[in-house]
Amino acid sequence: xxxxxxxxxxxxxxxxxxxxxxxxxxxxxxxxxxxxxxxxxxxxxxxxxxxxxxxxxxxxxxxxxxxxxxxxxxxxxxxxxxxxxxxxxxxxxxxxxxxxxxxxxxxxxxxxxxxxxxxxxxxxxxxxxxxxxxxxxxxxxxxxxxxxxxxxxxxxxxxxxxxxxxxxxxxxxxxxxxxxxxxxxxxxxxxxxxxxxxxxxxxxxxxxxxxxxxxxxx
Numbered sequence: 001x002x003x004x005x006x007x008x009x010x011x012x013x014x015x016x017x018x019x020x021x022x023x024x025x026x027x028x029x030x031x032x033x034x035x036x037x038x039x040x041x042x043x044x045x046x047x048x049x050x051x052x053x054x055x056x057x058x059x060x061x062x063x064x065x066x067x068x069x070x071x072x073x074x075x076x077x078x079x080x081x082x083x084x085x086x087x088x089x090x091x092x093x094x095x096x097x098x099x100x101x102x103x104x105x106x107x108x109x110x111x112x113x114x115x116x117x118x119x120x121x122x123x124x125x126x127x128x129x130x131x132x133x134x135x136x137x138x139x140x141x142x143x144x145x146x147x148x149x150x151x152x153x154x155x156x157x158x159x160x161x162x163x164x165x166x167x168x169x170x171x172x173x174x175x176x177x178x179x180x181x182x183x184x185x186x187x188x189x190x191x192x193x194x195x196x197x198x199x200x201x202x203x204x205x206x207x208x209x210x211x212x213x214x215x216x217x218x
Contacts, residue, residue, distance in 0.1 A: 005062070010199055029078055032070075044056055086108075089148055097122075126214065140190050193218065
């Protein structure tokens with residue numbers, strides 16, 4: 001699931017890395033949040049991944065910072081109509097290693113029987129605290145919403161009920177998910193090293209200059 005909104009320079013790089021990915025048994029949904037930039041819209045319309053179905057949804061109106069709304073549209077489509085077993089997000093200002101999804105899925109399959117319900121990310125933002133680490137993963141205290149991988153049960157139980165932006169505090173959907181995961185005692189794991197990198201100049205609540213949205217081990 002990829003939400004897009006303008007910023008064609010990032011979308012171009014993100015799509016290029018996606019084309020180099022090894023994707024098997026994958027369905028991609030792109031939801032454009034009413035981009036006003038023609039170049040972004042053209043790139044979304046033109047995206048083609050060999051052997052991978054790509055569904056494109058174009059919203060006609062944008063309601064503020066609505067990434068959570070776009071994600072809900074896409075994930076509902078994937079989990080409902082297409083009955084996908086696993087769901088994942090990738091921001092349009094992120095790039096990926098060719099084996100990013102394979103590594104994330106492998107980590108999920110191996111660690112879920114040991115730890116129970118969890119969310120995997122390939123993006124190790126260095127200022128998100130690490131609780132412990134193994135040979136190929138970090139156990140994280142928190143993660144960001146640039147990349148999350150989980151099963152359909154986790155989507156129904158934790159992620160979807162928290163896909164909202166709090167208008168009074170500005171708290172985004174990912175932090176609502178983080179707090180609910182903590183409340184239920186579920187784990188966040190991250191690939192080691194990172195398989196996903198954020199390339200945008202600014203996140204919603206923090207800047208790259210502050211180091212919050214960068215993976216130093218990509």
